[in-house]
Amino acid sequence: MNAPFKPRFNRREVLAGGGSLALAFSVPVSAAAQAPATAPAAPRLPGDLQTNRKLSMWLRIEEGGKVRLLVGKVELGQGILTAVQQVCAEELGVDFNRIVITSGDTSLVPNEGVTAGSLSMPGCGTAVRHASADARGILVDLAAQRLGVDAAKLDVVDGTISGEGKQITFWELVSGQELEVEATAKAPLRAKDKRRYIGKSIPRIDIPAKMTGQPIYVQDLRPDGMVHGRIVRLPVYDAKLVSVDTSGVEKLPGVLKVVRDGSFLGVIAEREEQAIRAAEDLRRAAKWDTPKDVPTWETVYDWMQKQKLQDKVIKNEPRKDRTAAAATIEVEYRRPFHMHASIGPSCALATLGDDGMMTIQTHSQSVFETRNAIAMMLGVDRAKVRCQHVQGSGCYGHNGADDVAADAALLARAQPGRPVRVQWSRNDEHKWEPYGAAMLTRIKAGVDGNGNVLDWDYQLWSTSHGTRPGNDAGNLLAGQVLEKPFPLPTPVNGGPPNYAADRNAIAMYDFPSQVVTTHFITSFAARTSSTRGLGAYANVFSIESFMDELAHRAKVDPLEYRLRVLKNERGRAVLQKAAENFGWATWRKTPGRGRGIAYAQYKNLATYCAIAMEVEVERNTGKIRVLRAVAATDSGEVVSPDGIRNQIEGGIIQSLSWSLKEAVRFDASGVHSDDWISYPILTFSEVPKIEVELIDRPGQPFLGAGEASQGPTGAALANAVFDAVGVRYRELPLTPAKVKLALS
Amino acid sequence: MPVLKVNGQSHNLAVPDDAPLLYVLRNDLKLNGPKFGCGLSQCGACTVLIDGQPVRSCVTQAGAVVGQDITTLEGLGTPDKPHKLQRAFIDEQAAQCGYCANGMIMRAKALLDTTPTPTESEIRVALDGNLCRCGVHQRIISAVMRVSREA
Numbered sequence: 002m003n004a005p006f007k008p009r010f011n012r013r014e015v016l017a018g019g020g021s022l023a024l025a026f027s028v029p030v031s032a033a034a035q036a037p038a039t040a041p042a043a044p045r046l047p048g049d050l051q052t053n054r055k056l057s058m059w060l061r062i063e064e065g066g067k068v069r070l071l072v073g074k075v076e077l078g079q080g081i082l083t084a085v086q087q088v089c090a091e092e093l094g095v096d097f098n099r100i101v102i103t104s105g106d107t108s109l110v111p112n113e114g115v116t117a118g119s120l121s122m123p124g125c126g127t128a129v130r131h132a133s134a135d136a137r138g139i140l141v142d143l144a145a146q147r148l149g150v151d152a153a154k155l156d157v158v159d160g161t162i163s164g165e166g167k168q169i170t171f172w173e174l175v176s177g178q179e180l181e182v183e184a185t186a187k188a189p190l191r192a193k194d195k196r197r198y199i200g201k202s203i204p205r206i207d208i209p210a211k212m213t214g215q216p217i218y219v220q221d222l223r224p225d226g227m228v229h230g231r232i233v234r235l236p237v238y239d240a241k242l243v244s245v246d247t248s249g250v251e252k253l254p255g256v257l258k259v260v261r262d263g264s265f266l267g268v269i270a271e272r273e274e275q276a277i278r279a280a281e282d283l284r285r286a287a288k289w290d291t292p293k294d295v296p297t298w299e300t301v302y303d304w305m306q307k308q309k310l311q312d313k314v315i316k317n318e319p320r321k322d323r324t325a326a327a328a329t330i331e332v333e334y335r336r337p338f339h340m341h342a343s344i345g346p347s348c349a350l351a352t353l354g355d356d357g358m359m360t361i362q363t364h365s366q367s368v369f370e371t372r373n374a375i376a377m378m379l380g381v382d383r384a385k386v387r388c389q390h391v392q393g394s395g396c397y398g399h400n401g402a403d404d405v406a407a408d409a410a411l412l413a414r415a416q417p418g419r420p421v422r423v424q425w426s427r428n429d430e431h432k433w434e435p436y437g438a439a440m441l442t443r444i445k446a447g448v449d450g451n452g453n454v455l456d457w458d459y460q461l462w463s464t465s466h467g468t469r470p471g472n473d474a475g476n477l478l479a480g481q482v483l484e485k486p487f488p489l490p491t492p493v494n495g496g497p498p499n500y501a502a503d504r505n506a507i508a509m510y511d512f513p514s515q516v517v518t519t520h521f522i523t524s525f526a527a528r529t530s531s532t533r534g535l536g537a538y539a540n541v542f543s544i545e546s547f548m549d550e551l552a553h554r555a556k557v558d559p560l561e562y563r564l565r566v567l568k569n570e571r572g573r574a575v576l577q578k579a580a581e582n583f584g585w586a587t588w589r590k591t592p593g594r595g596r597g598i599a600y601a602q603y604k605n606l607a608t609y610c611a612i613a614m615e616v617e618v619e620r621n622t623g624k625i626r627v628l629r630a631v632a633a634t635d636s637g638e639v640v641s642p643d644g645i646r647n648q649i650e651g652g653i654i655q656s657l658s659w660s661l662k663e664a665v666r667f668d669a670s671g672v673h674s675d676d677w678i679s680y681p682i683l684t685f686s687e688v689p690k691i692e693v694e695l696i697d698r699p700g701q702p703f704l705g706a707g708e709a710s711q712g713p714t715g716a717a718l719a720n721a722v723f724d725a726v727g728v729r730y731r732e733l734p735l736t737p738a739k740v741k742l743a744l745s
Numbered sequence: 746m747p748v749l750k751v752n753g754q755s756h757n758l759a760v761p762d763d764a765p766l767l768y769v770l771r772n773d774l775k776l777n778g779p780k781f782g783c784g785l786s787q788c789g790a791c792t793v794l795i796d797g798q799p800v801r802s803c804v805t806q807a808g809a810v811v812g813q814d815i816t817t818l819e820g821l822g823t824p825d826k827p828h829k830l831q832r833a834f835i836d837e838q839a840a841q842c843g844y845c846a847n848g849m850i851m852r853a854k855a856l857l858d859t860t861p862t863p864t865e866s867e868i869r870v871a872l873d874g875n876l877c878r879c880g881v882h883q884r885i886i887s888a889v890m891r892v893s894r895e896a
Contacts, residue, residue, distance in 0.1 A: 078842025078879055204838060211843030212831045212850065214778030221777040273768045274761075277784040320823040344782050344790055344878050345844045395842030395879045427783040643838055647881065650843055654880030677787040677876060685869040 053111030073113025074125040075105035080644040087198040092133035094157035105390025115367040119705030131186035138188035204644035219391035221480030230412040230423040232278035233266040263484035297668040311521040315498035320514035326447025334543040335732040337664035338436040345394025346430035347401030351409035362624035363406040364393025399530040407477040437532030438538035452555020463502035465492030466535040504539040510566040541712025545599035549720040575611040578633035583613035597720025601711040608709035609635040614717040622743025627689040637704040652710035658683035752820030762808025778818025789848035789875035799855040837888040843878030
């Protein structure tokens with residue numbers, strides 16, 4: 002076990018603020034602890050404690066028997082706030098319902114960067130766990146002094162510390178004192194047999210309000226004096242507003258102001274339908290210059306190969322022995338652009354206060370970086386912009402959330418003192434959200450006489466998966482088109498190798514050799530950015546489809562073929578579990594039906610996920626019916642089993658929607674996928690039965706589950722369709738027209 | 746100036762007859778249940794019941810439903826006293842972001858009012874025009890089945 006926790010603390014006058022006892026834990030007097038976070042002297046702390054080291058940044062013991070938990074990660078419908086509340090309750094030793102969470106307010110919470118990349122449990126969950134355990138240790142130590150009882154003999158139950166017939170509560174203890182301590186992450190964690198919350202499916206804290214129409218979404222905010230804004234977006238990418246006669250619109254009932262700045266055009270009105278009408282009239286009055294020579298959604302794969310490429314070999318382990326392969330197989334796979342396609346279009350409120358403070362309510366995933374980008378766009382100090390996260394519709398990555406926040410800020414600047422609510426239309430969201438980037442991959446394998454891989458050469462072509470606000474106004478749609486425009490920064494293929502476009506591009510199999518090359522494209526055929534899984538969807542689809550092709554070529558069962566070259570025990574475990582639950586060994590083929598299996602460890606370092614799928618293909622229509630999907634996952638230690646299941650199920654359904662139906666269609670005349678008819682998604686009649694089994698790994702790090710199942714789903718589908726009808730589909734999505742054509 | 750009967754209460758509203766019902770419910774009556782999703786009658790997030798029938802409030806003019814019984818999600822139940830469908834959605838944790846839930850619950854209410862014990866396939870057919878992006882379809886079906894079983 003860990004060493005006993007012996008904090009040092011200073012007693013001072015309490016800081017009482019806003020009726021709450023702010024129990025501020027801060028830095029003990031030691032050189033190491035006072036050093037900046039990046040200095041080598043500072044010990045490495047787990048999760049986001051590394052960058053937000055003071056306990057007071059995370060926890061407050063508040064009046065009225067409450068505990069306030071402050072987190073930089075935000076609720077996107079993934080259940081993160083419930084999960085971290087479970088972790089806090091467990092490790093601090095209080096009832097779940099005593100905890101009140103503040104999340105994503107740039108003035109109040111620790112800066113945990115972007116809520117993305119399945120990093121909220123590893124980053125935030127881990128930090129909250131250790132911060133809470135540290136705080137409990139300090140409080141127990143304090144109680145030991147106060148009660149005159151050895152700390153080892155004290156027990157904590159719901160904030161009451163007791164032993165040897167004496168007791169005191171957290172709230173009695175901290176009255177009149179301020180504890181100053183930095184996290185150590187050395188306090189022992191709650192023993193597994195004593196846990197009340199970690200590992201239990203605690204019902205989500207936000208669901209009752211959502212099911213009964215309580216105001217919980219940013220769309221539901223209606224501060225006094227609120228007015229409605231609408232933006233007239235460009236008709237096509239890179240268009241320029243030449244002229245617009247606003248005189249008619251300005252006379253419309255309810256219209257307060259037309260705002261034009263360069264090609265940014267918006268209107269503010271008293272009522273929502275008035276703002277919509279005014280924006281429609283403005284759109285008709287606007288004259289635009291539009292570019293002519295642009296790639297289309299169908300020519301993008303050729304276009305990508307003709308661009309100036311940033312080539313990077315991210316894995317370079319060619320085979321040492323030079324024996325010739327018995328055969329060489331080379332294939333290409335393609336995925337199109339697809340949308341986040343939130344059901345609720347993006348929305349934000351902004352208010353310019355008398356004090357010059359711009360306060361923005363936003364469903365952004367990156368409140369701090371978006372605040373900084375908006376401050377840059379407005380030309381004001383960052384301290385003059387405050388972003389407060391309020392939930393929106395699920396986003397699944399970088400959608401219009403940040404852009405609409407910038408839109409609202411520009412309109413609010415023109416209408417000081419009035420909260421301006423900007424609601425994007427369905428058309429705005431479909432046409433202007435940044436899409437998941439189309440990708441092309443090419444795999445060449447040399448195999449031996451038994452079909453085993455000797456040489457594995459993987460190449461991928463992709464535009465950027467990362468144009469989030471990132472502190473730069475050039476990433477905001479509005480910022481790019483102002484009279485004095487902010488240029489779009491040249492994209493970089495962010496993160497370490499195997500992380501963005503090349504996420505999961507390195508196959509997790511133990512081949513004798515592997516060479517992986519990324520061809521990154523810094524120009525754009527369509528606006529693209531982070532969409533659930535980034536490159537992992539295309540890379541796992543490609544690798545796992547190709548493994549299936551090789552297995553069939555070698556006349557080996559695809560499960561067996563994978564297990565031959567997969568040494569990782571946790572990877573093997575999910576593959577075997579998914580196969581077992583599917584009934585892989587006893588499954589019998591019938592005409593028109595097929596089965597497929599696929600596997601990946603997300604980012605090669607997070608959740609392990611294997612999916613087995615059964616499909617039925619109608620030969621005369623080309624329609625694919627997915628009958629069932631069986632998943633097995635290992636996300637490390639499980640905090641909320643149902644939370645992870647919900648993410649895996651949802652990921653499978655969303656990926657089936659991408660893989661069966663979705664492709665953004667665009668050409669020189671603009672984006673044609675501008676509503677749910679022209680961009681259909683999976684519906685109830687098309688959703689299969691899904692089973693998910695979790696392999697819990699107590700004591701192992703939290704791995705995060707939100708993006709684990711999409712890649713394996715796409716490949717399991719294509720593999721099952723191949724098994725059903727003997728045709729290999731290498732270009733997503735597998736639409737009935739495409740399937741029918743191949744079968745005829 | 747329409748008089749609207751919403752969740753059993755009459756409201757004299759100073760709004761134009763052609764204002765979309767959705768905006769009147771949300772902005773004038775400050776109801777949050779019905780959601781703006783598309784404004785095109787394509788996604789179902791704005792569904793309300795009008796004389797018991799599921800209707801897309803985003804394409805319904807306020808003036809067209811004067812005198813009719815309009816029921817929103819708030820008219821079914823509250824966090825303290827949820828309707829059995831709301832209770833079932835909570836028990837099944839049938840949400841991620843929850844933005845589509847209004848439409849799912851209101852459409853399911855209309856189904857159960859006419860078909861108290863629907864089969865799974867009847868539920869799928871009834872909800873097929875309501876879009877969910879998070880992928881909680883299976884949980885939503887389970888929630889409606891749960892109410893069906895209890896009927």
